[in-house]
Amino acid sequence: MEEGCSTPVGTRRSFFVKATMLISSIIGFSLAVPIVGYMVSPALKRQPKGWISVAKIEDIPANEPTVLDYSMTVKDGWQNSQSTKGIWAVKRDDGQIRVYSPICPHLGCGYRWENQDRLFKCPCHGSVYDMEGTVKAGPAPRPLDTLPSKVENGNLLVMYQEFKSGLPEKVEL
Template sequence: MNASEEKGRRTFLGWVSGGIAAAMGLVVGIPLVGYTILPALKRRQPEWNDVGNVEALQPGVPKEMACIHSITDGWQKTTTKKSIWVVRNDTGTITAYSPICTHLGCGYRWEADQRKFHCPCHHSFFSLDGKVLSGPAPRPLDTLPAKIEKGRLLVIYKEFKAGTAAKIEL
């Protein structure tokens, strides 16, 4: 074997060894990147939250209910307790409302004697169906996605930008 053939064989073996090392790096590297980076790029995924039995809701009487709000953001799952307002109308339709006034983001409450929602911050009043009756609120109360499964009310808790006429999810 002459020097030229020896050099060609060494070059070939060098390329093959480099190719095998690169392939092994990809086999290990791609799953590692997928595991560490991709969860951070995922958009927040809100979850359906069980807020209670629908039989506890009386027609025409709003009920403040606790909502355990869970959200997965990347690797981190955050759970907080929020309250929501739920109204069952005379036909049985259930509407869930965000607990935040659409004017400046204050909390509001049900005034049973007046049969309307009242935000004490700037005195916005809302009807049982969430419409603005008076005050500076720029839009009706924000509704939340709700569904009934096996007699339980499930709600996705969301927050919206206050002070705008348009309902803008945060």
């Protein structure tokens, strides 16, 4: 080989190999994104909301917070499964009913009704609410979250929703 005429063949070859790999990766990625999006999108779609009958109103005692099963079909991608939430219903003396989400608005724990104190209490950080859902103690930033409800033909119908925790206002997820 003449001095001064050497060709950096290895360097040029490795450049083309790397460039080819980069271009192939870009093409592969640009094809993969829409395919993955198409496959995953059913799982990410929000569930349609609907009214579900949870109890006969005559079966809900007045002034005794009552936990009711809200059973719904959850579409998880291409599979349907049953999910049950324990929602709280409070019937007043005048027959008005309020329904509360079972999720504490502080950081999302489940709370319970303590009958001897006549208060809802959350075991996680000590938030306390009265029967109206008003915060009486603890770090909860807002009252208990009410769920849309209505009475039809003697049945209590509820629409389940979830809200962001830790905020002073109700923001639906």
